[in-house]
Amino acid sequence: MRAVGGEKLSSRLWAFAVWTVVGFFILNLIGLIGSVLTSSFATRWLATWFPAGWTTKWYFSAWDEFQLGDVLWVTFEVVGAVVLISGLLGVPAAYALARREFVGKKFVVLLLLLPLLVPSVTYGIPLATVLYQFGVGGNLVGVILANLVPTVPFVVLVMIPFIEQIDPRIEAAARVFGAGTFSIFVHVLVPILMPGVLAALLLVLVRTIAMFELTFLVAGPGSQTLVVALYYAVFAAGVRAVQSIDAMAVIYMLTTLVWLIIALKFVNPTQIVARAKNNQNH
Amino acid sequence: MSETPLDTGPNLRQRLRARGFDGVTMLVLPCVFAVIALFVYPFLYGLWLSFQPKTGGHLANYVKFFSDPFLYRTIQTTLILSLPVTILNLLLAVPIAFRVRLMKHQRILTTILVLPITLGTVLVAEGMLFYFGPQGWFSRTMLALGILSQPPSIVHGYWGVFLSLLITGFPFTFLLTLSYVTGIEPALEQAAATLGASPTARFREIFLPLLLPGLAITFCLSFVQAYSVLPSAILVGDPANTTRVISIAAYQAATEEYDYPLASAIAMIMGAVQLVVVVLVLGARSLLYRGPVAAAKG
Structure with a gap:
């Protein structure tokens, strides 16, 4: 000061x-x-x-009018799958990138940076076309796949500095004492990496709930997440009571805020935009 | 770990290991495969598709885009919206970040500012429709305080989208800037102050050179957010006219005209224009300042 x-x-x-x-x-x-x-x-x-x-009647009418039960269930499925898959793909990749120097590593990092730098609409439109060709456009699988594009690289880039700060001698020591790869993974790596993984995945969760463009381009009638359903409700405003749309917006806010509050227990607010820059706080 | 040619003899394995390829390195493969399948392939496919127009020669989509004012003007519309917002966000973010850096309870402020980012553009647009509308609290307060004589017409026009980008974009820019500003070693400023440098001189001589690379990156990331604005341009803008941004053109080509080659061409042009801006900004940064910058990162 x-x-x-x-x-x-x-x-x-x-x-x-x-x-x-x-x-x-x-x-x-x-x-x-x-x-x-x-x-x-x-x-x-x-x-x-x-x-x-x-x-409070608008909450009941919004729930029925916009089929919020179904929409919330779809949102839950999409977000759950995206968080799980991006964790499974991203964390091992981050581990490899943090621990090994190999030919072409810079190329891999660049490959992972690109989806975060290119505007989502730019790659979302060709991606939607490809997903429709493979028969997964307009359904849940397509929405999940599209949402993975920014989240997998995000998990990797958040996790790399977190893994780099862990002393590799811890793993080496476990190996010296006769631990196999599997038991090093279960007894050493998982406990150490858990806080970082949790933080990264919570950020993915918050971002996926609010992810509009990609879901919008790929989703069909039965695979809209809450934010896309809210967009269509606002877009078609006039058809339904304003209060009803606002009630839906409040439900959307609550779903996001619950997770944001949980996320803020583990991460610094600046981390929601910047990639784990202030890692020393954790 | 996975399908590597490890079974062809220790010789190859040793050679691979010497180049850094072993079981652990292979963990990167599923992720790389996913990015190639879901990002690189669709992107290249879109590029190829953009040269396969429904009618005409290979370049027909691009010729169509640059000869139809309804299409090519979207570039101008997008830039007139996204560049000033990004610059204003950055101009606001830097002094505020310098103040907040000295604050004890930063976390409360940063938490409040994270709200509009996590809520997203759709919700902000929905809130703006009423709040800045003729009967909303903003207009009422302005009338009651006598600042304005009639309700401002903000939503459904350029300023509606501008404000929506400011509300969601400023916190993003600010938090990024703050993370760069707090990364500067405080001892450097104290040293300059001890030597008698005024606050202005300290900013110009110490902070600005150290911050420029970070600010250039912040500018680019904020610009990407503002540039690909889609929902608010439709909901609080004038999507047929003054806020018909390039993403609306691409979206309409894909979903209303079912012309995927044209939509892909617009998407590629969109990416190219953004790339030009990013390259210009990063290029300007290296023209302004050359020298070591990493040393001061705490």
Whole structure:
């Protein structure tokens, strides 16, 4: 911490300006989320600051109208499969990349960076075409496969620095004492890697719930996740009561926020955007 | 571990091991295979498909794109939207990150800012429709405070999409910038302060050169987010006109006209334009500053 006492008026004004901008931003953010929340409980809300009355009926009507039971189940299946598969593919690959130097390693890393740098719509459209050709477009398998494209490289890139900081002598010591590859894996690697894997997979989970573009391009009527269903509801607004759509939006917020809160117990918020830069915190 | 030619004799195995290929290295294969099957192959297929138009010669899709103003103007529309938002986000993020770096309870602020990123553009657009609408709290407050004389028309136009990109993009840019700013060794600033450098000089001479590579990367990653805007351009924009971004054109070609070759061509052009911007930014960065930068990373 720097001493504040000697600061000049100009730097105080500057600090004041900075905090005003931050405050204004957060105020509007709260207002925005608050509007959705308030509207979802409103009986009638026109031309006043607050609704005329309060009700929870929109949650029941939204649940039926948008078949939220089915949509949530699809979301759960997609997210579960994506988290599991990207963990199974990503963690071993990260282990290999962290522990071995081999010819073509840079090429592999570049290959993994590309899906994170290319806009999702750019590769999503050809990917959707290919998935439809293989008969998995518009169904659950296609949606899961499409969502793997950004998540697998993400898991690898988050896990590489985490594995690199683990002393390889721990594994070597286990081997010296006669442990086989399998028992090193079960008794040494799994316990050490667990916190990192958990953090990476929670981030994948939060990102997959909110992943719009790829799911949107690939999903069919029976394979929409919650965020895509919400998009279609907002897009076709006017057909249904606004409050009903807002109730759905609140349900979406809750599904995301529950996992975000759990994720924040294990990861630093900056890690949600940056790739495990602040690893020393864990 | 997996299907390697290990059974052809110890000689080959030893040679492979000398180059770093052993059982552990093979663990990378399933992942590489998945990325090739789900990313590289579709991408190359899309590239090939874009040269196989429904009618006309190999280049017909590209000729069509660059001769139809309804299509080629989408590049301009996208850049007019995404470049200013990205630059504004970065200009806001840097001073705020410098303040927040000195803060004790950073985590509360960063947690609040992570919200719009995790909620995503669809939810932000949905909230904006009411909040910034004529009857929303924003317009009401502006009228009540006398700042505006009539409700602002923000949504369903350029500024609606601009704001939506600001709301979801600023936290992203800020958190990335913060992770770079906090990575700079504080002793460097203290040393400069001890030698009598003013805050402005400290920023210009110490922080800026160290931050530039990080800022260039932040710019690129934020730009990719803003550039591929699809849901908010449709929901809070004017998707037939002022916010008809390139991803809408690609999406419409694929799902409304069922012209996959044209859709692929638009997707490829989209990728190429983004690549040009990224290369320009990274190139400009190396023109501005050359020298060691990694040394100061804590």
